[in-house]
Amino acid sequence: MKTLAIAALVALSSLATFNTHAQTAAPAAVAKNDALYQALGGKPGLQALMDVFVAGLKADKRIGEQFKDTKSSFLASQLVDQVCMVTGGPCKYDGADMKTAHADMGITRANFNALVEVLQVSMDARNIPFSTQNQLLALLAPMHRDIVTAK
Numbered sequence: 312m313k314t315l316a317i318a319a320l321v322a323l324s325s326l327a328t329f330n331t332h333a334q335t336a337a338p339a340a341v342a343k344n345d346a347l348y349q350a351l352g353g354k355p356g357l358q359a360l361m362d363v364f365v366a367g368l369k370a371d372k373r374i375g376e377q378f379k380d381t382k383s384s385f386l387a388s389q390l391v392d393q394v395c396m397v398t399g400g401p402c403k404y405d406g407a408d409m410k411t412a413h414a415d416m417g418i419t420r421a422n423f424n425a426l427v428e429v430l431q432v433s434m435d436a437r438n439i440p441f442s443t444q445n446q447l448l449a450l451l452a453p454m455h456r457d458i459v460t461a462k
């Protein structure tokens with residue numbers, strides 16, 4: 312059921328790709344206030360979540376290999392800053408934009424969906440309510456336009 316909800320979210324977000332800037336890095340959607348950031352437990356909540364998430368990515372049978380050279384503490388800290396920023400928190404993400412960060416990785420839609428599933432399992436493990444999970448996924452799903460580059 313949850314997987315279906317995610318698939319629908321990703322499918323919906325791809326309906327909105329018909330804009331004149333489809334070839335350029337899309338500006339990230341940012342929340343209007345910090346309600347989602349607070350619901351995720353603020354910075355400590357995000358740090359705990361991203362530690363679980365990155366460990367889950369590395370252990371995942373489908374996409375773990377793609378993270379084999381990744382330093383967990385670096386990726387977790389970049390994700391904390393990025394998600395803090397897009398959920399309305401007081402952080403500034405200073406890493407690469409999503410198009411640049413994932414260029415030449417040959418990421419497929421299946422890879423992207425696998426990552427979303429790992430995130431969902433990680434949020435369950437942190438007891439994050441389903442409605443909060445969906446709000447975060449709705450902010451992240453459109454990023455597939457910049458991240459997925461292979462069939």
Ligand code: HEM
Nearest residue numbers: 374377380381382389390393406407412422423426451454
């Ligand atoms: C909504 C989905 C995603 C988000 C929000 C995301 C976010 C990020 C961020 C913030 C970075 C760090 C960039 C930097 O600081 O330069 C990164 C790097 C990376 N991402 Fe993603 N990503 C997503 C999807 C994916 C997928 C689907 C894959 C592959 C299955 C992937 C593989 C990687 C790898 C391998 C790195 C490099 C890590 C390193 O420095 O070793 N990402 N991503």
